[in-house]
Structures are given as structure tokens and as C-alpha cells.
Amino acid sequence: MDFVHLFQLTIAMVFAMVVLHYLAHRAGLPPPVALIVGGASLAFVPGLPTFPINPELVLVLFLPPLLMDSAWVIALGQLKRHTIGIAALAIGAVLFTTLVVAVVAHLLLPSLPWAACAALGAIVAPPDAVSVRVVLERVKLPRRLKILLEGESLLNDATGLVLFRFAIAAGLTGSFSATAAAGQFVLLAVGGAAIGTVIGFAWVKLARRLDDEYLLIAATSLLSWIAYLLAERVHVSGVIATVTTGLIVSWHAHTVISASARMRGSSFWDVTIFLIEAGVFMLIGLSLRGVLERAGGFGSIVATMGMPSLAILAAITLARFAWMFASDGVIAACARPGLTHHTPIGARAATVLGWAGVRGVVTLALALSVPDAFPGRDFILVAAFVVILGTVLVQATTLGRVIAWAKLVEAPADKAPLTMNQAEAAMAQLQFATIERHAYDGDGQLIHPRLLERYQRKATISVDYAARPDHYSPMLHAHFDLVLAAVATGRDELIRLHRAGEIDDDTLHELERDLDLEELSALSAKS
Structure with a gap:
């Protein structure tokens, strides 16, 4: 495929994204559903060449701006207040889900090495920032649940990426050290936060000195990629660096950006994020053809990998519910004797959080990046795709009904904010x-x-x-x-x-x- 044809295909994809988004809006469907189904349909159009998907490019292209945008709009006061709850989801829930998936995969396929089972767990464990964001735009949640989901989606990718890299290294080399993994995670997180802090405050100084608002908008739009790429270049967490930069920019943007630049920049950024979000789900659908070809066709997948893949989907769902109810039970037990000032969210809210674990672009990119020589690669790829489809097509479409059933009520704040x-x-x-x-x-x-x-x-x-x-x-x-x-x-x-x-x-x-x-x-x- 030459560059002209690739450009034509890209334009056609953008046009399809607009049409599918419009149809989803008219039909009352979540846009991700229409985009994935539309992308999968386009992938099998006769004569259409296979769309090449580079997993590293997918992560670098899509993840940083979406993380930056989420960090830009998140409620910082609520984020600080619920730091422990967010950490429990972004780190604890990912670790627990990875362990559960690894055990289930090894029981289903005893010949699959533990490293491959752990890699699969790390791939499917973290809910996706893009998917969660799109889902939250269509539903109304109490502030506490909303900030927990937003904070989790901002930070859990870092946990999943670290676990994935160690699992892949263990599968290829045959060695693994839990102590080294924990130390490496701390180093990646602290290093990423340091890089993000430096870049964030460098932007603040630049914004105060740059008089040309168009240059300021252009520089700000590149900030997420600068933070991510620089952090990855020095081998620390690009996710943490991007989020840290976004939080700093969000805090200072109200005072260092002019009203005109803010209006123009917001319009430009909103359109950019719309195209990126839609492109993510289109790519998931378009990648279906490649997944089927690698795994030997649809019939072969159903016969040999269908049931195990569905079992993995059930495992991540049940693991998330188990973590939500167990952690809420611990909070309730500690609250009775006064050991903590946190209050439990309750069974209905835990059910909503459990059902909100939608997977997306990070799961797809990590699955596609598994080396060809890695054991169980085909099953990992198929299982990851089944998890994405299952969570987007089932959980994302029914989350609104689950929330309506839960009849959640906003908890009274210690100090009621002004209207x-x-x-x-x-x-x-x-x-x-x-x-x-x-x-x-x-x-x-x-x-x-x-x-x-x-x-x-x-x-x-x-x-x-x-x-x-x-x-x-x-x-x-x-x-x-x-x-x-x-x-x-x-x-x-x-x-x-x-x-x-x-x-x-x-x-x-x-x-x-x-x-x-x-x-x-x-x-x-x-x-």
C-alpha cells in the first residue's frame, strides 16, 4: 500500500467515523458499539487492503492526548480526597485481576506457561481510559463514583504496562523476581511523576511569556506527546508523566491562558479528542480481520479458543466484582470501630463500579505487541479481542440500565459547594x-x-x-x-x-x- 492509498483510506475512515457516530446518536447507541461494528464490517469489504496496525504507534498516537484530556478536566479536589480509593483500583484491582486471569488461564490450558498466563492477565486487567471516558459521558453518577472511575482509568495503565513488560521478559528469559518488579514499578512511577512535573512547570513559564495565542495552542496540543515520549525515552512511566503534566497544566491554565486562547484552544482540542476517540474504536474493529487471519480463521477460533476466551471474559468480570465488594467490606469493617474516616459505598454502588470495567485500546495494543515467538500468542490475541468486544458491546451498552436500577443518591458533602x-x-x-x-x-x-x-x-x-x-x-x-x-x-x-x-x-x-x-x-x- 503506497502513501496515497493510505491517505485515501484514512480519509475514508474519518468519513466513516462521522457517519457511524451520527447513526449511533440517532439510534441511541453508545458510539463505541457502532464504531467497532462499523470498523469490523469495513475490514471485510472485498478488495480493501489489510489496514496495518503498529501497536507501539497506536499507544503513542492515541493514549497521551486522551490521558492529558482526562487529567485536564478531572476534579483535582476530589482526586486528592479519594487518593486511597483510586490507588486501590488502579493498583490493587489490576494486580488482583491479573492474578485471577493467570490462574484461570493456566487451569484451562495447563500447557500455557505461567508467564504467558500472567501476560494475558496484565493485558486484560486495566479498564481503558478511552472506553471509561466515553461511557461516563452518557451516564450520570454521584461525584465519588465518577472520580473513582476517572482516577482509576488515569493511572491503571501504568500498572498494567509494568506487569505486562515483566511477564513478557519472564516468558522470553525464564526468570522473574517479584522484588525487582516492585522496585521497578516504584522507580517508573516516581521517574514519570518527576518528568511530568518538569514539563508541566516548563509549560507554565512558556505560557506566561508566549504572546502569540496560536503558538501557545500548538505548543499545548503537543504537550502530551512530549511528556510521554520523553519519559519513555529515559525508561520511566510515560503514562504517569503525561497525567502529571496534565494535572499541572489544568491547575494553572485558568491564570496563564487568555480568554481568547482558551476559547480557540478548547474548540480545536474538542474536535481533536473526538477524532482520536472515534479512531480508537474504529481501529479495534478494523483489527478483527488481522486477528482472525493470525489465529487460523473464524471456525478454528470458535472450535479451539472460543470457550477459553469466554472464560477469561467471565474471569475479569467476576474478579472486578470480587475486588469491589471485598474492598468495600474491608472499609465497612474498619469504619465501625472508627479505624477509618472513609465510608463504604454500598452494594449497589459496588455493582455499578464492577460493571464499569470496559476495556479498549490499551488492551488491543498490548495484545498486538506480544512477540511472535512468545508462547500462546494466538490465544492471548483472541482472548484480548473477546474481552474488548464483550465489555464494550455488553457492559458499555447496559451500564445506564444498571445505574438506573441502582438508584444511586449523591452523598451529602461535609461542606455543601455553592450552586x-x-x-x-x-x-x-x-x-x-x-x-x-x-x-x-x-x-x-x-x-x-x-x-x-x-x-x-x-x-x-x-x-x-x-x-x-x-x-x-x-x-x-x-x-x-x-x-x-x-x-x-x-x-x-x-x-x-x-x-x-x-x-x-x-x-x-x-x-x-x-x-x-x-x-x-x-x-x-x-x-
Whole structure:
């Protein structure tokens, strides 16, 4: 396949991603389901060449920006508060699931070496950041469960990758040391955090000095790959480095990035992440053809690997449930005598967390990267693919129903956060105080009467609205509906003037930008 054909195939894939995402939205299906099924269907189109998938390229291309984006939007306060719970999932649950899968695989296939069984366990153990992210966008969870899942998906890939590398090394060399593995894990994590910290604060200094917002957006968009590649280059965790960089950037972005750069950058980044997420699931579907060809065809797979692969899928599901209920039971036992201030999440919440373990791109990339000479490679590849399909097609599509069944209730916070209306009222009062201090000259003469009146009115209305939102909500919607109608009228006239040749392109673009900002402001206020 030459480069022109590869480019044509890539464009066709992007077009298919848009179409499949639209169809999934119309049908009410999770987008990953439509994308995987669509990708698998495209893989078997007669005459279509096999799409080459390099597992290392897949990890480097897709994982860093998705980790960065997740770290960018995660609630840092909640992340710090639930550090122990997240670590229990990101490290403990992955280790436990790896052990369970290794034991089950060895019982099913006694001829499979323990190293190969452990490699399979490490491949399928960590839930995928991409899959979890897409699932969470479609459901509503209490804050505690949401942060546990988000934090787990950010950090568990590091655990899985370390376990996988040691299992592969043990399978190829015949030696393994648990002490060395634990020490290496600590070294990789600490080294990755150090690299991420350096890059994150280097970006903060750059952002404060860089005046060109387009250069700043371009530099920020490359940050995830820089952190990941540099960390992997010095043989520490690229995952931890990327997450650390993302957390630092997220904390400082509110103060070092201008409003214009933030709006432009957010739009660019949202589209980029959409394409990357969709591309991940399309690649999973497209890889099905290669998996079947390597394993000897569909009939051979069903006859020799079908039942063991389904058993592995059952094993990871049951292991995750066992870990959730056992760890929650330990918390409950420790909470009774006052040994811990943490409260158990309860059986229904544990069921939701257990069912949310969806696998995806990391599992696929690790399975494809198993060396050809590694024992049991074909079974590892097939089992990994069955796990991906099973968790995406079953768990991702039914998670919303499980959450509805659970009827989860948001736990009361120690200190109730301000509502959006209350926060807006607090901002409006301080803004009015600032205007009031500077509205008069040195002789006490009022020099900004309209500005003072405008901010005083805004502060008064905001405070009143925060106290009675239900009373004012209908009037607010009617107000901004009228603003949007006025914007639409102004836009029609602006286009008419341009089409008639009465204004030039520069005037069109400047006034159009003003109308766009006014429209966005009205839509935001209305929502």
C-alpha cells in the first residue's frame, strides 16, 4: 500500500467515523458499539487492503492526548480526597485481576506457561481510559463514583504496562523476581511523576511569556506527546508523566491562558479528542480481520479458543466484582470501630463500579505487541479481542440500565459547594464593588454612571435570582430567547450588507465575531 492509498483510506475512515457516530446518536447507541461494528464490517469489504496496525504507534498516537484530556478536566479536589480509593483500583484491582486471569488461564490450558498466563492477565486487567471516558459521558453518577472511575482509568495503565513488560521478559528469559518488579514499578512511577512535573512547570513559564495565542495552542496540543515520549525515552512511566503534566497544566491554565486562547484552544482540542476517540474504536474493529487471519480463521477460533476466551471474559468480570465488594467490606469493617474516616459505598454502588470495567485500546495494543515467538500468542490475541468486544458491546451498552436500577443518591458533602447561581452572585457582587471604587474621580465626581448602574443592576439581579431561581427561570429563558432572536436579525442584516457590497470582508469578520460572542454568551446564560 503506497502513501496515497493510505491517505485515501484514512480519509475514508474519518468519513466513516462521522457517519457511524451520527447513526449511533440517532439510534441511541453508545458510539463505541457502532464504531467497532462499523470498523469490523469495513475490514471485510472485498478488495480493501489489510489496514496495518503498529501497536507501539497506536499507544503513542492515541493514549497521551486522551490521558492529558482526562487529567485536564478531572476534579483535582476530589482526586486528592479519594487518593486511597483510586490507588486501590488502579493498583490493587489490576494486580488482583491479573492474578485471577493467570490462574484461570493456566487451569484451562495447563500447557500455557505461567508467564504467558500472567501476560494475558496484565493485558486484560486495566479498564481503558478511552472506553471509561466515553461511557461516563452518557451516564450520570454521584461525584465519588465518577472520580473513582476517572482516577482509576488515569493511572491503571501504568500498572498494567509494568506487569505486562515483566511477564513478557519472564516468558522470553525464564526468570522473574517479584522484588525487582516492585522496585521497578516504584522507580517508573516516581521517574514519570518527576518528568511530568518538569514539563508541566516548563509549560507554565512558556505560557506566561508566549504572546502569540496560536503558538501557545500548538505548543499545548503537543504537550502530551512530549511528556510521554520523553519519559519513555529515559525508561520511566510515560503514562504517569503525561497525567502529571496534565494535572499541572489544568491547575494553572485558568491564570496563564487568555480568554481568547482558551476559547480557540478548547474548540480545536474538542474536535481533536473526538477524532482520536472515534479512531480508537474504529481501529479495534478494523483489527478483527488481522486477528482472525493470525489465529487460523473464524471456525478454528470458535472450535479451539472460543470457550477459553469466554472464560477469561467471565474471569475479569467476576474478579472486578470480587475486588469491589471485598474492598468495600474491608472499609465497612474498619469504619465501625472508627479505624477509618472513609465510608463504604454500598452494594449497589459496588455493582455499578464492577460493571464499569470496559476495556479498549490499551488492551488491543498490548495484545498486538506480544512477540511472535512468545508462547500462546494466538490465544492471548483472541482472548484480548473477546474481552474488548464483550465489555464494550455488553457492559458499555447496559451500564445506564444498571445505574438506573441502582438508584444511586449523591452523598451529602461535609461542606455543601455553592450552586452555580450562588457563585455567579458572589462574582457579581465583587465586580460591582470594583466598579464602585473606580466610578468616581479624585474630586468625588461620578465619571462612569452607566457602568456603575449596569454592574449594580447585575449584582442585585444575581443575588435575587440565586435566592429564587424557580421564580425567575421562565423570565430568564424568555429574555435570552429574545437576545438570540435579535442576534439572528443582526446576522441576517450583516450578511445582506456584505452580499450587496456595502461592507468589506474585514468588517464582516469583525462584526460577525461580535455577534458570535453575544450568541455564545446568551446560550451559556440560558443553559
